[in-house]
Amino acid sequence: xxxxxxxxxxxxxxxxxxxxxxxxxxxxxxxxxxxxxxxxxxxxxxxxxxxxxxxxxxxxxxxxxxxxxxxxxxxxxxxxxxxxxxxxxxxxxxxxxxxxxxxxxxxxxxxxxxxxxxxxxxxxxxxxxxxxxxxxxxxxxxxxxxxxxxxxxxxxxxxxxxxxxxxxxxxxxxxxxxxxxxxxxxxxxxxxxxxxxxxxxxxxxxxxxxxxxxxxxxxxxxxxxxxxxxxxxxxxxxxxxxxxxxxxxxxxxxxxxxxxxxxxxxxxxxxxxxxxxxxxxxxxxxxxxxxxxxxxxxxxxxxxxx
Amino acid sequence: xxxxxxxxxxxxxxxxxxxxxxxxxxxxxxxxxxxxxxxxxxxxxxxxxxxxxxxxxxxxxxxxxxxxxxxxxxxxxxxxxxxxxxxxxxxxxxxxxxxxxxxxxxxxxxxxxxxxxxxxxxxxxxxxxxxxxxxxxxxxxxxxxxxxxxxxxxxxxxxxxxxxxxxxxxxxxxxxxxxxxxxxxxxxxxxxxxxxxxxxxxxxxxxxxxxxxxxxxxx
Ligand SMILES: Nc1ncnc2c1ncn2[C@@H]1O[C@H](COP(=O)(O)OP(=O)(O)O)[C@@H](O)[C@H]1O
Ligand SMILES: [Mg+2]
Numbered sequence: 001x002x003x004x005x006x007x008x009x010x011x012x013x014x015x016x017x018x019x020x021x022x023x024x025x026x027x028x029x030x031x032x033x034x035x036x037x038x039x040x041x042x043x044x045x046x047x048x049x050x051x052x053x054x055x056x057x058x059x060x061x062x063x064x065x066x067x068x069x070x071x072x073x074x075x076x077x078x079x080x081x082x083x084x085x086x087x088x089x090x091x092x093x094x095x096x097x098x099x100x101x102x103x104x105x106x107x108x109x110x111x112x113x114x115x116x117x118x119x120x121x122x123x124x125x126x127x128x129x130x131x132x133x134x135x136x137x138x139x140x141x142x143x144x145x146x147x148x149x150x151x152x153x154x155x156x157x158x159x160x161x162x163x164x165x166x167x168x169x170x171x172x173x174x175x176x177x178x179x180x181x182x183x184x185x186x187x188x189x190x191x192x193x194x195x196x197x198x199x200x201x202x203x204x205x206x207x208x209x210x211x212x213x214x215x216x217x218x219x220x221x222x223x224x225x226x227x228x229x230x231x232x233x234x235x236x237x238x239x240x241x242x243x244x245x246x247x248x249x250x251x252x253x254x255x256x257x258x259x260x261x262x263x264x265x266x267x268x269x270x271x272x273x274x275x276x277x278x279x280x281x282x283x284x285x286x287x288x289x290x291x292x293x294x295x296x297x298x299x300x301x302x303x304x305x306x
Numbered sequence: 307x308x309x310x311x312x313x314x315x316x317x318x319x320x321x322x323x324x325x326x327x328x329x330x331x332x333x334x335x336x337x338x339x340x341x342x343x344x345x346x347x348x349x350x351x352x353x354x355x356x357x358x359x360x361x362x363x364x365x366x367x368x369x370x371x372x373x374x375x376x377x378x379x380x381x382x383x384x385x386x387x388x389x390x391x392x393x394x395x396x397x398x399x400x401x402x403x404x405x406x407x408x409x410x411x412x413x414x415x416x417x418x419x420x421x422x423x424x425x426x427x428x429x430x431x432x433x434x435x436x437x438x439x440x441x442x443x444x445x446x447x448x449x450x451x452x453x454x455x456x457x458x459x460x461x462x463x464x465x466x467x468x469x470x471x472x473x474x475x476x477x478x479x480x481x482x483x484x485x486x487x488x489x490x491x492x493x494x495x496x497x498x499x500x501x502x503x504x505x506x507x508x509x510x511x512x513x514x515x516x517x518x519x520x521x522x523x524x525x
Contacts, residue, residue, distance in 0.1 A: 151351040154351055234348075242348055
């Protein structure tokens, strides 16, 4: 079964697509049959970064039932072993993907015959984005060292936490749980997920244990991208510490990726950054992150709750 | 269950072992501040303002307790009574101290975002406004703030330079008397503040500030 790495977080522009394409390429270079999927349907551009400016088909054909099997939506890239399911030609947001379509897509993704699959998720915290992120326990968060981007990562993590709790209850149970938490711990508490868990601990020990186990099994990773000379290099470790300590979530810091103007140059020239500028610190950082990521240990699939 | 921060022991709050040496306590304290201080990127948007204040004040208490021999001993005894700390074996006699060859700085490796502050003495001498402030019989927090802004220095810069928490500095500058730290700390704080801006004479001015504060506190 394929190893799946959803990549999300940060803001638009933090480097999700750049990271996805880079990790995809590094994996392909190792001889692993690798697929990258563009799920940032509103602003798809992964195809451009993997050297396929005009993909002939893509996810939209599968969703609109023009193609019945997802593997038929795959296109090749100039890089050996690297394949793409493009998100181009889609003028709707992933947030609007109907539930049945989403489940169908999720199922189809997990059945694809690739050794490694990387998902480029859009920014934002729509349920669909969360569900694609939760398809595996190896999600990768990416952020830049800026408050706005950090804020978005924390927002996404909280949303994921909520979403996971939500799977355990039916709608009315969840509603009751939420309002009871508000009542006991005050509305708008930032660490509401923790308070909610405290409530569950009191009311339903069995569910509580199950969730604890589930959260404990995540092997999320965190990458800090576009790190400049004067940025605090300890940020990633500190964020990981924050999440461990205050949310009980294990999010391993996978490395800093330096900012480099050559990234922009490579994209403009439509050449692969890792190849053209392989000697840069940024390229070295990406290779390090690549090593970190392939050593993922979490269980791969967790579709059982759907 | 994930313990709430307020349920951790002081050692756990600072993320150190119960036998940590004082320099480790200091280091851990600075590391904690760099994570939880208002404005710290790592905790940006993570807490509400109240949650953050609560955590910071717990960290402050933890630090003050563990850095003082006496207070730490009492706290350890309390932990032992509560069964949260094993009785420590009698400490071996301290090894003979050798003279340090190197002056290794134990300061944490917090990357300085600002350049070290320049020597302001000339500018202070030339400033009529600062001259006027220093000529007065009392020295309030508001005066400190005026001197600082006259020199064009940000509170954050002073916080970096002196390692004093930003909210302490703000409480000082805004003369929020009730929120000021204990006298022993305050005295040190105001001295560091003055030194870092090159405002002289430090001893005399800090004494003047302390006198001004005590004359205005309600006691
Ligand atoms: N490490 C980096 N150094 C310099 N620029 C970068 C780096 N990573 C990304 N960028 C720039 O950021 C832009 C946005 O990246 P992209 O991967 O498209 O973001 P996202 O998919 O998160 O919206 C890229 O076009 C590139 O110019
Ligand atoms: Mg993108």
